[in-house]
Amino acid sequence: MSAVTRSAATIVAALVVLSLVTAAPVTAQTADETASVTIGQINVEPANPTTDSRTVLTPTITNSETATGSAKLTEVSIRSGSVLNTADNLGRLGAGDSTEVPLAHTFDTPGERRITVSARGTNPDGSVFVVQKSVYLTVxxxxxxxxxxxxxxxxxxxxxxxxTLTQYGTVPVESGEIQLRSQGETVDRAPLSNVSGSQSQTVTFDGDTIPAGELTVRAQYTLTDEYQSRSTATTLQYNPQRAADMALTAIETTARGTTYTISGDASNLGGADANAVLIDVAAAEGLSANGGYFVGTVETSEFATFDLTVTADSPVETVPVRVNYSADGEQFSETVTVDVSDTNAGLTVDRDPRPQSGGSPLGGLPVTALAVGVLVLVGIGIVAYRWRRS
Incomplete structure (x- = not known):
């Protein structure tokens, strides 16, 4: 083959290769692809940071949903004058993608802080972007x-x-438990967690498992960023007592026909004041108390008198008396049965002040008896007069 022929063959081969390269798919990003990276919410944990304690700032980095290309996120950092912490090589963010980047720092001194979050990366066309957002902290x-x-x-x-456990300081109580102890033994316990500074947490214990007497209430807990537990305790003299316990005492009954008067004391034997105390007849056919007797408030360990009048359609032997009241925001109703049989048999127990038939206005004494009494008094007066004259 001549030199000219070889040169021509070489040119043809080159053209074929160039044609194949031009026809192959394009894998590189084109110039019209764009990304739009922003810094969204910056979460701070704990919300009230303290010195000598680990504070974590977690910004959310997002590529816009309208982006037509992905962004390469090369670095996210937090700074306050100087760089506090940095994370590198965080991958790519496609359209609508987000990533959270936690960055921790321990502050040595208290005070106000302006923390700037910076996100750095490259756009689809290879250009560099830097976005920033600030958050303010009080340490x-x-x-x-x-x-x-x-x-x-x-x-x-x-x-x-x-x-109730209260943290008056600034360091959160991370976890722990409250124990009830009696005579050196733990009788019950309840967990607690996440008690922030200047906050409280209350746990309750059922009285069925608690013996009467002196109790030790002890909290064992761990503070944030500490591994060794702490403890604090108090004592309580526990004497189980119902908050609501009203009783009717010193009961006396009288009757006039089928009208019964029930008197006595409404005694508060509970551990809380009884409010809106109302003494009334319980729902029963043929009985009425015309709205009952309103006592009002009876303080704990105190009593108040009452006088309930009940009208019956016919003679009865017992009257159901109901005590309605409230204690500690709860409503209570208790019913007691009062025996009124001794006041019955159709007799009137209370004296009628009006004179009976054939009597006098003076207590119903007969006229003959009154006259004899007067004559006796007159005779005694005459004898006494004669004796003084002798």
């Missing part, structure tokens, strides 16, 4: 002042103990 001195208190309580007529 408090790390302190702890945990207190526990306890009280006996009554819920729905059942007694128990309510224990």
């Amino acid at each position: 408090d001195d790390r302190s702890t002042d945990v207190d526990i208190s306890a009280r006996a309580q009554s819920v729905n007529g059942s007694t128990g103990v309510a224990a």
Whole structure:
């Protein structure tokens, strides 16, 4: 083959290769692809950071849903004057994609902080983008002042103990438990967690498992960023007592025909004040108390007198008396049966002040008896007069 022929063959081969390359699919991003990266919400945990305690800032980095290309996220950092923390090589964000980047830092001193979050990366065309967003923090001195208190309580007529743990300091109580102890033994326990600074958490214990007497209420807990547990305790003298316990005492009954008067004391034997105390006849056919007798409030360990008048259609031997009241925001109703049989047999127990038939206005004494009494008094007066004259 001549030199000219070989040169021509070489040119033809080159043209064929060029044609194949031009026909192959394009894998590189084109110039019209765009990305739009923004920094959304920046979460701060804990919400009230303190010195010498780990604070985590988590920004959300998003590529717009309207983007036509992906963005390469190369770096996200937080800074306050100087760089506090950085994360690198975070991958690509397609259209509508988001990623959360947690970055931690421990502050040495308290005070106001302006933290700037920066996200750096490359656009589809290879150009570099940098977006920033700031968040403001107040860093408090790390302190702890945990207190526990306890009280006996009554819920729905059942007694128990309510224990409250309060963190007056700035460091959150991460987890722990409150224990009830009697004579050195744990009789019940309840978990607690996530008690922020200046916040409280209350747990309750059912009185069925709690013995009467002195109780030790102890909290064992772990603070945020600490591994060793702490404890604090208080004592409580526990004497189970119903919050609501009204009783009718010193009952006396009188009757006039089929009208019965029931008198006595409404005594509060419970552990809370009884409010809106109303003494009334319970629903029964043929009995009426015309709305009952309103007592009002009876403080704990106190009593109030009442005087209930009940009208019956016919003589009865017992009257159901109902006591309605409220205690600790709950409504209660108790019914007692009062025996009135001793006041019956159709007799009138109360004296009628009006004179009976054939009597006098002076208590119903007969006229003859009154006259004899007057003559006797006159005779005694005459004898005494003669004796003094002799």
